[in-house]
Structure formats: C-alpha cells, structure tokens
Amino acid sequence: MEPTGPPPPVEHSPIYQSLVGAGPRLRPLRQVHARMVVSGLHRSRSLLTKLLTLVIKTGPSGGAAAAYAGLLLHSVPNPDGFLFNSLIRVSSRSGDPLAALRLYRHMRQATLARCNYTFTSAVKACADLAALPTGREIHCHLLLDGLAGDVYVQTALVALYGKCGDLPAARAVFDGMPRRSLVTWNAMIAAYEQNGLAGEAVVVFRAMQADAAVEPDGATMVSLLAACAHLGDLRLGQWASSYIATKHLPVGAALAGALVSMYARCGCVDEAREVFDGLRRPNVVAWTAMISGYGMHGRGAEAVALFRMMSRRGPRPNTVTFVAVLAACAHAGLVVDGREAFESMQRDYGLLPREEHLVCMVDMLGRAGHLEEAFRFVRTAAAPPVAGAAMWTALVGACKLHRRFELGVEAAERLVAMESENAGNYVLLSNLCAMAGRTEAVEAARGEMARRGLRKVAGYSAVEVGGTAHVFRMGERRHPQAAEIYRFLEELEGRMREVGYSPETATVMHEVEEEEREIALRHHSEKLAVAFGIMSTAGGTAVRVVKNLRICGDCHAAVKLMSAVARREIIVRDKHRFHHFQGGSCSCGDFW
DNA sequence: CTAGGGTTAG
Numbered sequence: 001m002e003p004t005g006p007p008p009p010v011e012h013s014p015i016y017q018s019l020v021g022a023g024p025r026l027r028p029l030r031q032v033h034a035r036m037v038v039s040g041l042h043r044s045r046s047l048l049t050k051l052l053t054l055v056i057k058t059g060p061s062g063g064a065a066a067a068y069a070g071l072l073l074h075s076v077p078n079p080d081g082f083l084f085n086s087l088i089r090v091s092s093r094s095g096d097p098l099a100a101l102r103l104y105r106h107m108r109q110a111t112l113a114r115c116n117y118t119f120t121s122a123v124k125a126c127a128d129l130a131a132l133p134t135g136r137e138i139h140c141h142l143l144l145d146g147l148a149g150d151v152y153v154q155t156a157l158v159a160l161y162g163k164c165g166d167l168p169a170a171r172a173v174f175d176g177m178p179r180r181s182l183v184t185w186n187a188m189i190a191a192y193e194q195n196g197l198a199g200e201a202v203v204v205f206r207a208m209q210a211d212a213a214v215e216p217d218g219a220t221m222v223s224l225l226a227a228c229a230h231l232g233d234l235r236l237g238q239w240a241s242s243y244i245a246t247k248h249l250p251v252g253a254a255l256a257g258a259l260v261s262m263y264a265r266c267g268c269v270d271e272a273r274e275v276f277d278g279l280r281r282p283n284v285v286a287w288t289a290m291i292s293g294y295g296m297h298g299r300g301a302e303a304v305a306l307f308r309m310m311s312r313r314g315p316r317p318n319t320v321t322f323v324a325v326l327a328a329c330a331h332a333g334l335v336v337d338g339r340e341a342f343e344s345m346q347r348d349y350g351l352l353p354r355e356e357h358l359v360c361m362v363d364m365l366g367r368a369g370h371l372e373e374a375f376r377f378v379r380t381a382a383a384p385p386v387a388g389a390a391m392w393t394a395l396v397g398a399c400k401l402h403r404r405f406e407l408g409v410e411a412a413e414r415l416v417a418m419e420s421e422n423a424g425n426y427v428l429l430s431n432l433c434a435m436a437g438r439t440e441a442v443e444a445a446r447g448e449m450a451r452r453g454l455r456k457v458a459g460y461s462a463v464e465v466g467g468t469a470h471v472f473r474m475g476e477r478r479h480p481q482a483a484e485i486y487r488f489l490e491e492l493e494g495r496m497r498e499v500g501y502s503p504e505t506a507t508v509m510h511e512v513e514e515e516e517r518e519i520a521l522r523h524h525s526e527k528l529a530v531a532f533g534i535m536s537t538a539g540g541t542a543v544r545v546v547k548n549l550r551i552c553g554d555c556h557a558a559v560k561l562m563s564a565v566a567r568r569e570i571i572v573r574d575k576h577r578f579h580h581f582q583g584g585s586c587s588c589g590d591f592w
Numbered sequence: 593c594t595a596g597g598g599t600t601a602g
Contacts, residue, residue, distance in 0.1 A: 053593065086594050120595040127596095155596040162597095186597040193598095222598040229599095257599035288600040295601090323601040356602060363602095390602090 015041055019050050024057035026065055033072075048076045052083055056090045066094040070103075081112045088121040097125035101134065114141070116150040123156040132164040151177070155184045162191025182214040190223045198227035202236065218249045225258035234266035257285035264293025284315040292324035300332020307341065311348075319351055326360035330367060338364045355390060362391045366398020371407060374398060389418050396428055405436035416445075423454035 015036060022028035033051060036042045052072045058065045069087050073079050084107045091100035104122040107114065119142045126135035139157060147153055154177050161170035170191045177184065185208040192201035205224050208214060216224075221240050228237035241259065244251065251259070256279050263272035276282055276290045287310045294303035307325045310317060317325075322345045329338030342361055345351045353361075358381045365374035378391045392415040399408030412429035419425055426449035433441035477483075 049593095056594080082594070089594060115594095117594050124596070150595090152596050157596090159597060181596080183597045188597090190597060217597095219598045226599065252598090254599040259599090261600060283599085285600040290600090292601060318600085320600050327601065359602075 013047075015039070016047060016050060019047065019054060022054065024054050026055065026058050026068065029054055029058075030068070042075065043077070045077055048072060049083065052076065053086060056086045064094075066091045066096050066099060070099065081107070081115065081118065084112060085115070085117040085121060088118065088125065092121060092125040092128055097128040100125035101129075101131075104138070108141070114145050114147070116147050116153050119145075119147055119150075120152045120156045123153065123160050127156070127160040127163045130164050132161075132166060135160045135164065151179060151181050151184065155181060155187050158184060158187040158191060162187060162194060165195055167191060167195055167197070180211065180214070182217060182220075185211070185214055186217075186219045186223065189220065189227075193223045193227045193230070196230075198230040201227040202231070202233070216243070218244070218252065218255055221249065222254045222258045225255075225262040229258070229262040229265040232266050234268065237262040237266055253283045253285065256282065257289055260286050260293070261289035264289060265296070267297070269293050269297050269299065282314070284318055284321060287314050287317070288321040288324050291321065291328060295324055295328025295331055298332055300328045300334045300337070303328035303332075304334060304337045304341075311344075317345075317349060319354060319357070322351065322353075323356050323360060326357055326364065330360050330364035333364075333368050335364060335368045335370070355388070358388075359390045359394050362394040363398070366395055367401060369398075369402055371395075371398060371402060371404055375407075375411075389415060389422075392418065393428075396432065400432070400435070403435075405432055408432040409436050409438070409441070416448075421452065421454065423449060426454065 018032045022032050055069045088100045088103045157173045158170045174188045189201045189204050224240050259275050260272045272293050291303045291306050325341045395411040409432045412432045416425045426445050430442045430445035
C-alpha cells in the first residue's frame with residue numbers, strides 16, 4: 001500500500017503515546033526508552049525530545065534525572081536551545097550547578113542562541129555556587145546578548161550578587177530596573193538580610209509597600225521576620241505575624257522557622273514555643289531556632305531538654321543545632337550537658353566539630369571557671385586546619401571574667417601573634433595588661449599597634465526612639481541625654497546587683513552540684529525577674545537599648561536585658577551586625 | 593514546552 005499524503009504525525013505513534021502515558025516519572029520513562037532502542041527508534045529526534053522534556057519534568061531526584069537527561073541530550077541530533085535551557089535548569093535544580101554551567105558553556109561554543117531562559121538558569125547556577133567571577137562573566141555575556149532588560153534575568157542577578165555578598169552590585173541592578181516584580185523585591189530584601197543588613201532590608205520592605213504593583217507574600221515575610229529577629233523589632237515582627245494570618249499565607253517550613261526565631265530573639269520565648277508547638281512537623285530549622293531561643297535567654301535546661309526530645313523523635317540535628325545547644329550550655333553553665341552534646345555530635349551524628357563548636361566549648365569551660373581545662377582544650381584543638389583565633393578570644397574573655405589577668409595577657413599575646421594585623425587584638429591585650437597592672441606592657445601594646453598603622457575600630461551600640469537612631473560609641477558620651485541614659489543604666493545595674501545578679505554570681509552558680517543547679521537557676525531567674533520588675537518602672541522613659549551581644553563580657557545578662565526591653569515592646573536595634581567582628585575590638589563595659 | 597525570591601547559630 002502506497003502512502004498517501006504526509007506521514008502521520010509522530011504524536012499518533014504508539015511509542016509516543018507510551019511516553020505520554022509514562023508521564024514525568026523516571027522509571028517508566030526508562031522502560032519506554034528501552035523499547036525505543038529495541039524497535040530502532042532511539043534516534044528519532046521527536047521521540048527523544050519528548051523523552052527528554054519528560055525526564056526534565058521529573059524534577060530533582062538526587063541528580064539521577066540530570067544525569068539521564070545529559071545522556072539523552074548527547075543522543076539527540078542537533079539539540080536546540082530549548083533543550084539546553086531545560087537541561088541547565090534541571091541540572092541546577094537537582095543540585096548540580098556545575099553541570100548546569102558546563103552545559104551553558106557548551107551552548108556558547110556550539111553558538112546556540114541564548115535567551116532569557118538560558119540566563120536566568122545560568123545565573124542561578126552561579127548563585128548556588130556563590131561563584132562571583134563566573135557570575136560576573138555571565139552578566140557580561142547577557143549584556144552582549146542584549147538580554148539585560150529582562151525582569152527574570154535581572155532578578156536572578158540581584159539574587160546572585162546578594163548571595164555573593166556584593167551588595168553594591170545587587171543594588172545597582174535593582175536600581176536600574178524600570179519595573180520590579182514581587183520576586184525582585186524579595187530578592188533585594190533577602191540580599192540585605194542575608195548579609196547582616198537587616199535595617200536596610202526593612203527599608204527596602206517599606207519601599208516595597210509603596211509600590212502598588214506588588215503585594216508582599218510568604219517569601220517577603222520570611223526575610224522580613226528574619227530582619228525583625230536580628231533587629232529585635234518585636235513590633236514589626238508582630239505586624240508580619242498578623243499580616244500572614246490576615247492574608248492566609250500558608251505557613252510552610254521557612255515561615256514557621258522564621259516565626260519561631262523572630263519571637264525567640266525578640267524576647268517572647270514562650271510565644272515562640274507556642275508557635276513551635278503548633279507546628280505539625282517542625283523541621284530542623286524550627287527546632288534549632290527554638291533551642292537557641294531558650295539558650296539566649298539563659299534557659300539552658302529547657303534548651304537541653306528540647307534537644308533531647310529532638311534526638312528522640314525529631315529531625316536529625318545539624319551543625320547549627322549543635323552551635324545552639326553548646327551556646328545554650330555555655331550561657332547557663334551546663335558544663336556536663338555541653339560536654340555530652342559535644343561528644344554526641346561526633347559519636348551519634350558523625351558531625352565533625354567546626355571552629356564555632358570549639359569556640360562554644362572554650363567559652364563554656366572558661367565561663368564556668370575551668371580555665372586550665374579551657375586552655376588545654378584550645379592547645380589541643382587549635383591546630384591547623386582550625387586556626388583558633390576565636391577560641392583564644394573566648395579564653396581572654398573567660399580570664400577577664402574570673403580576674404585571671406596574667407593568664408589573660410598570655411592568651412591575648414597569643415592572639416596578637418596569630419592575627420597581628422587585627423587592631424582589636426592590641427586593644428584587648430593592652431586592656432588586659434592594664435588590668436594586670438603591667439603599665440609598661442600597656443604602652444608596648446599600644447605602641448606596636450600604632451607602629452603597624454592600625455586604628456582602633458570603635459564598637460558602638462545604637463538605640464532607636466520614635467524612629468530616631470541614637471548612637472553610642474565606645475569611650476564617648478556625645479549623646480545630648482547621655483548623662484540621663486547612663487544614670488538609668490547604672491541604676492539598672494545597681495538594682496540587678498542588689499537582687500543578686502552579676503557575672504560573678506553567675507560564675508558561682510556554675511560551681512554548684514548538678515542537682516542543685518536547677519534550683520539555683522530557678523532562684524537566679526526569680527531574682528532576675530525582680531530586677532526586671534524594677535526596670536519596668538524605670539523603663540518608663542522608653543529607653544531603647546541595644547547590646548553588643550557578641551563581644552560583651554556577659555552575654556547572658558545582656559540578652560536578658562534585651563528581652564526584657566523587647567517584652568515591653570521597645571524596639572531594640574542591633575547594629576552590631578553591620579560591623580566586622582574583629583575579635584575583641586570592643587571590650588565589655590560599654591553599658592555597665 | 594523552559595525562568596527569578598525564603599527559615600536556624602555566633
């Protein structure tokens with residue numbers, strides 16, 4: 001029988017129908033592929049294309065789909081740009097951004113036409129790799145291809161530069177956009193937030209609210225809540241909370257974690273717990289946020305209890321979880337629990353301790369007064385590849401706390417030797433020398449610092465009252481109401497000491513037996529509550545305080561104070577993250 | 593027929 005007319009469309013062939021029937025599922029597709037090979041149809045361009053698009057649709061599957069799709073691509077004669085675009089996308093989605101970039105380069109070599117789809121995926125692959133030079137190169141390519149005006153591409157660029165920490169570049173792309181989508185705004189807000197510029201993130205969010213073309217969604221709220229958490233801005237955090245409720249935004253894992261973290265960091269630990277308890281299956285982030293929330297409010301026992309619960313019937317803890325647990329133990333003096341967690345981390349979870357875990361251990365041992373053990377710990381752990389400067393900084397802090405100034409000088413000298421270009425280390429050393437009464441060494445440290453042309457980076461705290469920022473720099477009292485404010489803070493400290501709270505009592509508490517510890521802690525908390533009761537009347541002046549939590553001598557007290565302030569719905573703004581964390585560049589005592 | 597944004601620590 002002679003064929004009449006054009007050949008029947010491939011869509012009617014049984015094997016094509018089998019492909020469609022298989023759907024975007026890898027296994028069935030492979031079976032149909034096998035049949036194609038058997039029946040000699042494995043070179044059919046249209047069938048292969050259909051197969052490939054279906055494989056791409058299967059989404060991430062541990063890279064299997066990407067590998068398979070790559071294989072198929074090579075059997076398609078003259079694959080077109082569309083297939084490449086899809087493949088680049090599926091590669092980066094299945095966690096192989098390097099493969100995505102290889103495909104992108106192959107595409108250029110083969111002079112296949114690139115389009116906006118190509119670049120959004122290629123730029124995203126760079127973002128996933130945090131590959132700034134490659135990202136810049138591709139940015140150049142897309143400029144040459146005349147695709148720099150596409151909103152999708154531009155948004156991907158904002159995200160890329162954000163992820164790589166090049167905020168000026170992110171902002172330049174953002175500012176150059178005549179039209180911005182919801183995702184663009186979200187990318188810009190996230191870029192600031194992820195780089196420690198939470199205040200800027202909020203500023204951009206405000207600008208976004210003025211853009212009638214977009215309406216904030218869940219992703220906006222995730223970044224906004226993170227910013228609130230870092231700023232201690234309970235007010236705005238609560239607003240975001242009710243926005244989520246009003247707009248019926250689905251509370252997925254990311255929003256849940258951000259909410260728990262916001263409440264915890266803003267001082268509403270119990271509120272955070274309520275959110276946490278309302279989650280159907282909290283993920284590792286939510287658990288970690290909750291544990292750290294307890295820890296930063298000195299509720300170490302609850303942090304440890306929650307961690308134990310997590311180990312029994314929660315998701316697998318990760319390295320961040322262990323930082324939270326260890327920091328909680330350090331702040332609450334729970335040395336036994338801290339040691340146990342540190343060992344469990346390696347033994348039960350196969351996680352190698354990173355420098356931050358070691359720092360927590362040193363901090364914990366040091367605060368608890370086990371200085372010799374802390375020194376031993378540092379000497380054994382501080383071998384390459386762990387540099388250990390941060391551990392020595394923690395040791396210096398512990399020596400100061402326990403007034404072991406000679407030992408502190410030793411640690412600070414070590415620190416200076418390790419990081420001789422860090423101005424903060426010289427300041428630390430000279431302070432320690434002064435405390436140890438070694439006047440000539442003070443001069444030597446300052447002289448060496450000057451000789452190297454290093455300048456002291458002044459730490460500062462900022463407070464915000466009614467939308468105005470008030471800045472307090474180390475060693476200066478320029479604020480017009482400085483006298484009043486410092487009098488208030490001194491009074492606060494005095495009252496706290498009066499009811500028994502001081503770094504020293506915290507230290508004594510570390511020494512009590514384990515069974516007594518809980519009682520001691522509870523007692524301790526009651527005293528604190530009294531102290532804060534006093535504050536709540538004195539705080540009528542609505543002073544808004546920010547503590548430098550990282551470097552100050554007594555994080556525990558600072559966080560307690562901060563949370564008390566936050567509970568009174570006072571905005572606490574932590575500008576600390578705007579600055580370089582130069583170990584010890586500002587010492588304790590800026591507020592008390 | 594394909595594309596861009598999100599959470600946890602110190």
